[in-house]
Amino acid sequence: xxxxxxxxxxxxxxxxxxxxxxxxxxxxxxxxxxxxxxxxxxxxxxxxxxxxxxxxxxxxxxxxxxxxxxxxxxxxxxxxxxxxxxxxxxxxxxxxxxxxxxxxxxxxxxxxxxxxxxxxxxxxxxxxxxxxxxxxxxxxxxxxxxxxxxxxxxxxxxxxxxxxxxxxxxxxxxxxxxxxxxxxxxxxxxxxxxxxxxxxxxxxxxxxxxxxxxxxxxxxxxxxxxxxxxxxxxxxxxxxxxxxxxxxxxxxxxxxxxxxxxxxxxxxxxxxxxxxxxxxxxxxxxxxxxxxxxxxxxxxxxxxxxxxxxxxxxxxxxxxx
Amino acid sequence: xxxxxxxxxxxxxxxxxxxxxxxxxxxxxxxxxxxxxxxxxxxxxxxxxxxxxxxxxxxxxxxxxxxxxxxxxxxxxxxxxxxxxxxxxxxxxxxxxxxxxxxxxxxxxxxxxxxxxxxxxxxxxxxxxxxxxxxxxxxxxxxxxxxxxxxxxxxxxxxxxxxxxxxxxxxxxxxxxxxxxxxxxxxxxxxxxxxxxxxxxxxxxxxxxxxxxxxxxxxxxxxxxxxxxxxxxxxxxxxxxxxxxxxxxxxxxxxxxxxxxxxxxxxxxxxxxxx
Numbered sequence: 249x250x251x252x253x254x255x256x257x258x259x260x261x262x263x264x265x266x267x268x269x270x271x272x273x274x275x276x277x278x279x280x281x282x283x284x285x286x287x288x289x290x291x292x293x294x295x296x297x298x299x300x301x302x303x304x305x306x307x308x309x310x311x312x313x314x315x316x317x318x319x320x321x322x323x324x325x326x327x328x329x330x331x332x333x334x335x336x337x338x339x340x341x342x343x344x345x346x347x348x349x350x351x352x353x354x355x356x357x358x359x360x361x362x363x364x365x366x367x368x369x370x371x372x373x374x375x376x377x378x379x380x381x382x383x384x385x386x387x388x389x390x391x392x393x394x395x396x397x398x399x400x401x402x403x404x405x406x407x408x409x410x411x412x413x414x415x416x417x418x419x420x421x422x423x424x425x426x427x428x429x430x431x432x433x434x435x436x437x438x439x440x441x442x443x444x445x446x447x448x449x450x451x452x453x454x455x456x457x458x459x460x461x462x463x464x465x466x467x468x469x470x471x472x473x474x475x476x477x478x479x480x481x482x483x484x485x486x487x488x489x490x491x492x493x494x495x496x497x498x499x500x501x502x503x504x505x506x507x508x509x510x511x512x513x514x515x516x517x518x519x520x521x522x523x524x525x526x527x528x529x530x531x532x533x534x535x536x537x538x539x540x541x542x543x544x545x546x547x548x549x550x551x552x553x554x555x556x557x558x559x560x561x562x563x564x565x566x567x568x569x
Numbered sequence: 570x571x572x573x574x575x576x577x578x579x580x581x582x583x584x585x586x587x588x589x590x591x592x593x594x595x596x597x598x599x600x601x602x603x604x605x606x607x608x609x610x611x612x613x614x615x616x617x618x619x620x621x622x623x624x625x626x627x628x629x630x631x632x633x634x635x636x637x638x639x640x641x642x643x644x645x646x647x648x649x650x651x652x653x654x655x656x657x658x659x660x661x662x663x664x665x666x667x668x669x670x671x672x673x674x675x676x677x678x679x680x681x682x683x684x685x686x687x688x689x690x691x692x693x694x695x696x697x698x699x700x701x702x703x704x705x706x707x708x709x710x711x712x713x714x715x716x717x718x719x720x721x722x723x724x725x726x727x728x729x730x731x732x733x734x735x736x737x738x739x740x741x742x743x744x745x746x747x748x749x750x751x752x753x754x755x756x757x758x759x760x761x762x763x764x765x766x767x768x769x770x771x772x773x774x775x776x777x778x779x780x781x782x783x784x785x786x787x788x789x790x791x792x793x794x795x796x797x798x799x800x801x802x803x804x805x806x807x808x809x810x811x812x813x814x815x816x817x818x819x820x821x822x823x824x825x826x827x828x829x830x831x832x833x834x835x836x837x838x839x840x841x842x843x844x
Contacts, residue, residue, distance in 0.1 A: 282667040283669065285659040286667075288660070289657060289719070292656050293678070293719070299697070300685070300689060300693035307696070317699055367591075372580075374585050374589070375585075375588060380827065380831050381596070382591075382592060382595060382596075384599060385598070385599070388820040391777075392795070392816045392819050395799070396813065399605065399809055441595070444595065505780065508799070523686065526688045527688060527784070530692050530784075531783075536695070539692050543689040546689060547686065553684070
């Protein structure tokens with residue numbers, strides 16, 4: 249507060265030639281001027297978020313071929329793209345993989361993140377330091393993490409199999425990324441590892457907001473730690489939990505980087521997701537129309553969860569304006 | 570009595586030990602990245618557990634083949650930060666202080682844009698870029714990467730600027746400054762911390778971007794490090810030492826920011842997502 253006040257004072261004394269404040273002749277102009285602050289960002293968002301959303305819908309009804317970018321021709325073809333995509337087994341598979349990947353990732357990230365958040369809420373030395381360093385996996389580019397994991401999970405020369413073998417836990421090497429039955433699970437494990445820090449930090453922040461008195465009251469009532477966690481911590485944490493899960497969902501459902509660098513969607517398409525299929529259709533097969541269809545499905549799924557997010561955030565809109 | 574006073578301290582020591590253990594387990598991949606990078610010639614054979622004779626040879630290879638990509642990433646990320654803050658700061662101020670009609674709707678829309686999947690944007694953007702000649706250009710990638718940080722920056726900056734008392738700006742305007750000069754001279758310096766946080770995150774988002782780099786470039790003219798390492802793995806799968814050295818180099822900005830700007834990072838994570 250004192251800095252605000254002193255800045256105000258400094259601002260007042262610095263301008264010695266105080267021009268008389270213009271009367272409301274310029275009210276309308278001032279109203280326009282105010283919009284100028286917001287207009288560039290609005291224009292940008294219209295171009296980089298609004299336009300792609302609309303263009304994607306249009307594109308999903310157009311026939312794109314590798315030749316389109318030479319001839320500029322992408323004739324409308326009705327529902328052909330939609331039919332082709334929905335008839336494709338790859339699409340059905342990717343829908344299923346995306347669901348498994350998202351569910352598994354969120355479950356793992358959230359549970360471990362919450363456990364760590366609760367643990368780090370205790371007071372002990374180095375708690376803050378360790379919490380800070382734990383953020384590293386989340387801050388490193390996801391492609392880079394995926395590349396490192398690809399080496400660790402290598403069947404013949406990977407660290408994980410060497411370690412398991414040295415501990416006498418496995419006989420031969422586990423085909424982490426080479427077997428259609430295991431690859432998706434491996435991708436989920438890697439994504440859990442990437443997501444733990446984010447979950448931990450946000451949930452930790454939420455835990456600090458819970459009033460101490462509630463815990464004191466619970467301990468006076470003789471509640472067990474588990475009971476306290478269930479009856480005090482979880483209900484008080486609910487808004488934060490919603491935000492964490494919805495944000496996690498948003499970033500997981502559209503996954504692309506991780507899969508491409510880890511498995512390229514393979515083996516035998518066992519790790520194809522909606523994101524990788526969109527990429528494959530549009531940018532490898534140059535069928536942007538069919539890619540747009542899958543993209544639209546992705547948007548539809550995201551939209552449902554956007555509603556959840558906005559509900560969780562509704563309290564914020566009361567503030568300020 | 571004595572035993573009682575010792576118990577909390579003992580428990581705290583146990584907690585510290587457990588915390589370090591957790592840290593050790595979760596950072597094994599980071600260790601492995603460093604370990605592999607420091608062992609030259611660990612190409613096909615299994616890597617040793619410890620770098621018994623560490624060498625920086627792999628880093629030489631990494632820099633000579635990926636140094637240009639690191640520079641590209643740096644330029645693109647800085648450009649994205651500049652574009653993002655130039656758009657977000659005035660907008661956030663307008664939304665926080667002007668009581669614009671429809672302002673709430675704009676904040677609402679900003680929140681929604683955070684959820685548009687990047688691949689969908691890339692899908693439509695590629696066609697537009699092809700028509701505008703922006704494919705394979707720095708400007709094109711910078712503009713696209715700015716979208717990764719913009720909604721976050723607007724929400725974060727607005728949340729901060731709401732708390733700036735309007736009298737401060739009005740006082741300056743009484744003294745003859747127009748609204749824009751007042752914004753530049755008074756609001757921006759006051760919002761320094763929030764601007765740094767928003768800028769840092771935009772930098773990290775742009776530095777980490779892979780999707781736009783992959784989809785909006787068809788040649789090697791503009792090749793950020795994320796795309797570089799991806800192609801590097803595809804082509805040189807045998808030289809894992811050099812790949813890991815590249816990985817280490819591309820993780821450096823994150824590591825530096827984590828040490829130097831820790832308070833801004835935690836402020837950003839909590840501020841941007843919850844508020």
